[in-house]
Amino acid sequence: QVQLQESGPGLVKPSETLSLTCTVSGRSISSYYWNWIRQFPGKGLEWIGYIYASGTTNYNPSLKSRVTISVDTSENQFSLNLNAVTAADTAVYYCAAARGGHLPYWGQGTLVTVSS
Amino acid sequence: EIVLTQSPGTLSLSPGERATLSCRASQSVSSTDLAWYQQKPGQAPRLVIYGASSRATAIPDRFSGSGSGTDFTLTISRLESEDFAMYYCQQFGSSPLTFGGGTKVEIK
Numbered sequence: 001q002v003q004l005q006e007s008g009p010g011l012v013k014p015s016e017t018l019s020l021t022c023t024v025s026g027r028s029i030s031s032y033y034w035n036w037i038r039q040f041p042g043k044g045l046e047w048i049g050y051i052y053a054s055g056t057t058n059y060n061p062s063l064k065s066r067v068t069i070s071v072d073t074s075e076n077q078f079s080l081n082l083n084a085v086t087a088a089d090t091a092v093y094y095c096a097a098a099r100g101g102h103l104p105y106w107g108q109g110t111l112v113t114v115s116s
Numbered sequence: 117e118i119v120l121t122q123s124p125g126t127l128s129l130s131p132g133e134r135a136t137l138s139c140r141a142s143q144s145v146s147s148t149d150l151a152w153y154q155q156k157p158g159q160a161p162r163l164v165i166y167g168a169s170s171r172a173t174a175i176p177d178r179f180s181g182s183g184s185g186t187d188f189t190l191t192i193s194r195l196e197s198e199d200f201a202m203y204y205c206q207q208f209g210s211s212p213l214t215f216g217g218g219t220k221v222e223i224k
Contacts, residue, residue: 035213045161045204045215060212061117094160101208102151104172106160 004107018082022095033098038091120216128224135192139205149209
């Protein structure tokens with residue numbers, strides 16, 4: 001059973017960088033595609049991107065200019081950096097593991113608020 | 117980008133009734149690339165159906181999925197109290213991965 005846990009600041013100032021880490025347990029990070037997904041207060045879900053253990057990434061074009069996803073295989077972690085944030089980036093951020101395009105494993109989510 | 121449109125927005129039903137949820141794609145999606153999730157308040161989405169019709173681990177057989185091309189359906193044959201929740205469809209046949217806007221199944 002794969003378990004994921006997000007960690008990082010719950011409050012970020014406008015124009016700064018949102019940084020989150022997802023710690024994976026129960027399975028080597030060398031398996032699956034590791035995703036970041038966010039859910040806005042109005043409940044819509046938006047896929048941010050994924051990384052594979054090899055370092056291959058795929059980002060949502062709507063965020064591509066501001067997003068970096070990286071992986072640390074030695075720590076079984078992967079991370080999200082989203083720069084130049086605005087209030088529109090306020091959301092619950094989830095990390096999730098993908099297999100065959102679907103997402104059987106999710107973290108519990110962490111609320112990130114962008115505000116001064 | 118493939119846009120997924122779910123209908124209805126809200127479904128008001130009683131326990132024991134049948135729920136039929138629709139997901140329509142703006143372009144054809146391979147059945148292998150269509151999934152459904154259940155989400156309850158304060159929780160992460162939970163995979164219910166993958167490959168359009170395969171039940172995920174521990175999902176009861178009252179849940180079934182069907183469809184192909186641009187039209188997909190999630191059916192709950194007899195609603196139980198724990199089934200009242202939000203449901204989202206999702207595709208990854210074409211990047212970016214996208215989700216539908218959701219259908220809320222509420223108690224009538």
